[in-house]
Amino acid sequence: MPTYNDYGIILNSYDLGESDRILNIYTKENGLVRAVVKGARKTLSKFSGKVDQLSCCYFHFASGKNLDTVCDCEQVNSFSLLRSNLICLTSAVLFLEIVSNFAHEDEHDSHHIYDLLYVSLNRLQISPNPDLESISFISKFLSLHGYKPQFETCVSCAAKTDLKPALSGSYPYSSILGGILCSNCSGTINSKSVNSQTLNILLNAGRDIPIEQLYNKQSLNNQNKNIRSVLELLREHLDVRAKNKIKSFDLVFSL
Ligand SMILES: [Zn+2]
Structure with missing residues (x-):
């Protein structure tokens, strides 16, 4: 054998x-x-x-x-620190369920996903904000699979969007298509309004900068609602593309 x-x-x-x-x-x-x-x-x-x-x-x-x-x-x-913290453990199980949902046998390039999972679980153990760590993991995971949410151009017609997330305002976002829409397309395609702070969190998540450098403790507290909105948005994005609905999100949102 x-x-x-x-x-x-x-x-x-x-x-x-x-x-x-x-x-x-x-x-x-x-x-x-x-x-x-x-x-x-x-x-x-x-x-x-x-x-x-x-x-x-x-x-x-x-x-x-x-x-x-x-x-x-x-x-x-053994990721022993994760096992002793219910919130971190719940996020870890979410990571595992997401990987499981997209995984195949005999994948080539699986080391990218493996490395991302290993590094993300390690970071989660000592993270000041498990939700942001989840957002970072999911964003990078989606990028590796070619499913990254689209911001620079309209997800429907590919026209350049006027995205300026540093300013206040909101943008029409289609979860089914997976990105923001231009003003022409937003009139004909179902979308929801996503505020610029939420988009900023999502854009930051794709960059490889530690959470502590992006947010101080005060700004993390102020952003809690927006952080949860990003997780909701990513949940919808994943559910459209995964083999099965990702059930662990229910537990993450209940804590
Ligand atoms: Zn468009």
């Missing part, structure tokens, strides 16, 4: 039979891998504590016809 090694983060898992567990793992080189861990639920299993959701491991796999097998694994990061 051919074998291979890869880094991976466990997206979710479910029980199989008496004591086995099936893992859905997002790996660095092979994209989504579905693999069984034999005896994972036995008390004295060598996998105990290593194959939980969110755990990052270096795996040794054996390829199978329908399902690969985890022969061994070494834990690289």
Whole structure:
């Protein structure tokens, strides 16, 4: 049976039979891998504590016809700080669900998504604002998939928009098409009004600048409502494009 090694983060898992567990793992080189861990639920299993959701491991796999097998694994990061903070943990589970929804087996270029997920989970552990960290993760994730919300030109007719997010005002935004509309198109296509502060947060999220440098504590408190509006907007954007609706948003918004 051919074998291979890869880094991976466990997206979710479910029980199989008496004591086995099936893992859905997002790996660095092979994209989504579905693999069984034999005896994972036995008390004295060598996998105990290593194959939980969110755990990052270096795996040794054996390829199978329908399902690969985890022969061994070494834990690289358990993200223990995330597990001790309910708000951060909820955001982390949101990241995993989003990756799971867009993931495929044998993806080439999966290392971009893997690296983004790993770095974002690490940053989330010490973030002053998990919602902003989620916005940053989702924006970069959408960019990697070519689904980034469009601002510079009208998402319908490609005319240049008069976007000036530094000024006050609002812009017509179409969640279905995924971007802002020019004044001509906004009359004929369903849209909602997005204020410039909300757009600013979204534009900042795509840049690789730490949250602490973009916002001080006071401005973060003032922006809470707008930050939630951006998350709502990204939720609609993802739901149109994902295989299934992203359920973890309900929990994020309930906290
Ligand atoms: Zn237009």
